[in-house]
Amino acid sequence: MAFYQPARYQKPVAGALLLALLALPPALAALGHEFYIGFATRLLIFALAASSLNLVLGFGGMFSLGHAAFFGAGAYAAAICMRAGISEALLALPLAMLVAGALALLVGAISLRTRGVYFIMITLAFAQMAYYLFISARAWGGDDGLPLPGRMTLAGLSLGSDSALFYAALGCLALAVVFLGRLAGARFGRTIQAIRENETRMEALGYPVFRYRLVCFALGGALAGLAGALLANLTGLASPNLLQWTQSGTLLVMVIIGGVGYLYGGVVGAVVLLSLEEVLSGFTQHWPIGLGLLLLAIVLFAPRGVAALFGKAGG
């Protein structure tokens, strides 16, 4: 895999897309399709979650099958903040990121001592532990999850309406993508990608490989926590299902579909997967079969992901 390099037309396209998205809620409202604002918000949130996994998997080269733990931890942190009376997003969202990031730091510090398949399995094991802990925590709702008393406020403005939450999610995603793009081009991002390509060499050059990886893993966890906190606001519930291993699998599938190691891989993958679900479920209740067949086709015929079909790998 080559170093990440933005395609030449990437910036104008992203800018145009952002403008179009800004106009989306009024347009949908005018057409009487308000229902789709919630769906679009879900897309944005999962795009953020998948992008955070792409940082770990695509740029860091760490195949984690436990990313849902940080996603879910963010959701629970948001719910607990809200119930404790902290409903200001400028305070609660960073707190959720901090909790998820700290959890990722802990998990990473142990897991990153293993390699390959063993890393996949140990991240999975930690995610399963988190899942069962939340299921058994009766103080936090146990099996049923922890409902939120309402939605957060952002700088005093209520996020109660669906379009307000949509803009908040859009802002978070845009900031995250800009951050990830800058990061990929910066010294840290270059180092991380070089470690992905040749760990031994970077070790020999004197880079603290373990620490670089750990920071990357924790950053990915914190961003996943942000997505989880937003999702809890959207659905009004922090559910233990968010931590299930199938959720980690879904996020992975999004990244792989979108394009591992492409800046927009996570975004493209989340949009493609969730839209396919939405469209297929309109045709038949047995839509997972169609989705599964499509995924198989992607594995066999577009091995580098959808984003790779359009953009170049760079380098």
Place this chain on the structure above:
Amino acid sequence: MTQLILEQALNGLQFGLMLFLLAAGLTLVFGIMDCINLAHGSLYMVGAYFVAAAAQAADSFWIGLAVGVAGAALLGLLLELSLFRRLYRRDHLAQVLATFALILIANETVRMIWGAQPVMLNAPDALAGPLEIAGFSYPAYRLVIIAFGLAVAGLLYLLVARSRVGMWVRAGAANREMTEALGIDVQRLFTAVFVFGAALCALAGGLLGPLLAVQVGMGESVLILAFVVIIIGGIGSVRGALVGSLIVGTADTLGRALLPTLLRATLPADTASMLGPALASILIYLLMAAILFFRPQGLFPARA
């Protein structure tokens, strides 16, 4: 108390042996071809449905079990020839995506054919009651499962450790390229291993059917347990899978039965009632993380 501990220990043994049936196939697929198969749990689910359907049609549990296992083996053969063959040389990401897709397809197909409600599978009437030995009573059907599990484990041991095919399998797990270079057709060997693994999955699913509900999604939770087993035992090692299964089966069953009681004796009641179930359900994952940390290759590594 002795009755409880003895009963739970037997339950743990029975659970562990069933886990072994699942893990044996998975560890070989993983070990020889370095292929992550998330759909292994789906084979278990589909196998259980096959057995249930066949048992209902034939009105006999044993005929149903035989037909269901044969059906699952056939399905395994088709899957290997059509899909898995193309996946071996691909990276783990492609394998995860493809087998995740298989899970989606399998779950929905089963739901389409048999509906969302669990399907009933009854144990043979002769084995429905408990068996009493020296004042200690235990369900007869569970004893039969234990006997089945021990027999299959023994057979598998002989096959892997004593037969020529078993030697090839072990050689393939230890070093695939070298085995190929020595003229063994690893491709064909792997087809056989995959089919055998699918049959073992169906056997476990069919035997457990009367104890657990045969339902959509039953494969996902057990798949993770099978992965825990093969990581603890060492990837590619059948002996490791057996030891790992017994450790996981007993630790999980005894932990769930005894930990809450033990904690209640030492901790305040409300802390214990919250901590007990949580600790019991994460016990095996803690075990796996500890083993990975101290012995990253598992207890019986296949690759020296």
